[in-house]
Amino acid sequence: MTWKWRRPLRCSFGTAYHCLITKGGLGEKETVLIQAAAGGVGLAAIQLARDAGATVIAVAGGSERQARLTELGASHVIDRLEKDVVEEVLRLTGGKGADLVIDPVGSTLQASLSALAPEGRLVFVGNAGVAALMSIFGSRCRTIRRFTACSWDRFSRGQP
Structure with missing residues (x-):
């Protein structure tokens, strides 16, 4: 293991590990989507997931x-300014979606949920997604320990 990091990224590795392994349950040969991958937690998460x-x-x-x-270990990089993230994830995974999504942004909730594979896992970093989740689930959000989306597209259209 050769991790490339600078001084400020040291605590980011602990956070990334907690998101990927402890909460996200990342397994070998799974696909992980890392939103905001150029940030501290994202850079660490790329290397740990690799x-x-x-x-x-x-x-x-x-x-x-x-x-x-890519140098740090990303198999694929999506430029969110140039391409639709969900379409690219589905293309790269043959229509399946990501097994795990790490989202430190919050405003990317819709894309993160839509990019999930059936039974995929979504882990928010910090409080980034609380406002977005509250807008969907209201006060019930506080009781959610692990968010699993089976088919977000069907849910968002009001179908069971």
């Missing part, structure tokens, strides 16, 4: 970041 044997799909804005994210 070392865990996962296929890593990283999302960042701006093509200048793509080479760096």
Whole structure:
């Protein structure tokens, strides 16, 4: 294992590990989508997921970041400014979606949920997604320990 990090990223590895392994249950040969992959937690998550044997799909804005994210271990990099994240994830996974999504942004809730595979897992980092989840689930949000989406598209259209 060779991790490339600078001083400020040290605590990011603990957070990324907690998101990927402890809460996300990432397994070997699974696909993980990392939103905001050019941030501290994202950079650490790419390397840890790679070392865990996962296929890593990283999302960042701006093509200048793509080479760096690939160098750190991302199998695929999506430039959110140029491409639709959900369409690209579905294309890259043969229509299945990501087994795990790490989302430190919050405003990307719809894309994160739509990019999930059936029985996929979504892990928010910190409080990034609380406002978005509250808008959907209201006060029940506080009781959610692990969010599993079987078919977000059907749910969002009001179908069972």
